[in-house]
Amino acid sequence: MDPITSDTYEVYLEELAEATLTQHLQRSNYSKIFVLVDDNTEKHCLPKLNSILAKHIDHVLKITPGEEHKTIQTCYALWQQLSNRGADRKSLLINLGGGVLTDLGGFVASTFKRGIDFINIPTTLLAMVDASIGGKTGVDLGSLKNQVGVINQPQMVLVFPELLKTLDTRQTKSGYAEMLKHGLILDAAYWECLRTEKNFSTAGSIQKSIAIKNQVVSEDPTEQGLRKILNFGHTLGHAIESYFLESSHKPPLLHGEAIAVGMILEGYLSHELKGLSKLSLQEIKETFLSHFNRVDFEEEDIKDIIDLMKYDKKNAHGNINFVLLQEIGSALTDVKVPENLFQKAFAYYKE
Structure with missing residues (x-):
C-alpha cells in the first residue's frame, strides 16, 4: 500500500511500515530509543513492535490510559524520566498508543531539550485516521481539551491495522x-x-x-x-x-x-x-x-x-x-x- 506523503513526513501502512521503520533506525544512528506505552499497549501492542524493531529499545516509558491523564503533570513525569535515563537531543521517542498518548507523547518530544525526534504508531482507529496525523500535540487544561500544545510533525506515522483487533467495538x-x-x-x-x-x-x-x-x-x-x-x-x-x-x-x-x-x-x-x-x-x-x-x-x-x-x-x-x-x-x-x-x-x- 503506497505511502501518504506530506511536505515533512510520510504515513506508511502494513508491510511498508515495517520496512520503513527498520531502514530509518538503521540510518539515523539515534543515541537512545525510547518507547512510550500505556497499560493496554504495553500488553497488546509492544510485542508487535519488539518483533519488527531492528535495534534494541533502550527504555520503555509508561503512562496510565485515559483522557484524565492527558495533563502537564504526566508530561513532567516523562520529562524527568527522559532526563534521568540519559536522553539527549539525538534520542528518539516512539509513541505507541491511541490519541491521548500520541498527542501527549508528541508534546513531550517536541519540548524536551527543545525538541527530539518522535514517531507515531497509532493503535486505535481514532488515532490512525485523526489524532496521529497532522502534527497537533498537546495536553488538556483540567477538563478543557487540548488547551496547551504545539504543532510539530513526527518523523513518520506507521499504521498497522492488525492492532485494531485488540480494541472493543x-x-x-x-x-x-x-x-x-x-x-x-x-x-x-x-x-x-x-x-x-x-x-x-x-x-x-x-x-x-x-x-x-x-x-x-x-x-x-x-x-x-x-x-x-x-x-x-x-x-x-x-x-x-x-x-x-x-x-x-x-x-x-x-x-x-x-x-x-x-x-x-x-x-x-x-x-x-x-x-x-x-x-x-x-x-x-x-x-x-x-x-x-x-x-x-x-x-x-x-x-x-x-x-x-x-x-x-x-x-x-x-x-x-x-x-x-x-x-x-x-x-x-x-x-x-x-x-x-x-x-x-x-x-x-x-x-
Missing part, C-alpha cells in the same frame, strides 16, 4: 465518527460509501481517511484557513466531551461519541444558517444515531455545555467560530451562530 466506533466527518467536510462519495459500510476499519478505508486529512493539513499546516474544516462537529462536541468528563453524575463519553453528537447539532446549525438541505440533515442524524447511542441532556447540562464553548480554540475576539456545511462534502469556516439556535439544535437532536 466502542473504541472502534469512536474512530468511525472521525472517518464519517472526513466525508462530510470534503468527499460526499466517501461519506455515502462509508455510512453504509459494515466493516469500516479496513486498510483501504483507513488509508482514504488519512489521505483526506493529510490533503487538508498539507495545504494549511498551521490552521490559518482550510484546516479549520477538520473541526466540524468539534465546537459543540469538545464542550460535550469536557462536560461529561468533569461531571460527577454523567458517564464519560469517548471522543468520537461526543463528536457524533456535535456533528448532528452542527448539522442542524448548517441547515438553519448555510442552506444544508433538510434531507441531508436527516441523513446525518439517522446515520450517527444508527451507530451511536442517543445521549441524554437535561436543560442544566445544555446551559453548562454552551458556557464551555467559550474556551474553544477556534474562538477569536470573543466570538465562537463554527465550521458548518453548505452541503455534504462542502464546509465553511469561521461562521458566527446566534445563541438562540443552540437550544433549538439540542431540541432537534432530542426529537
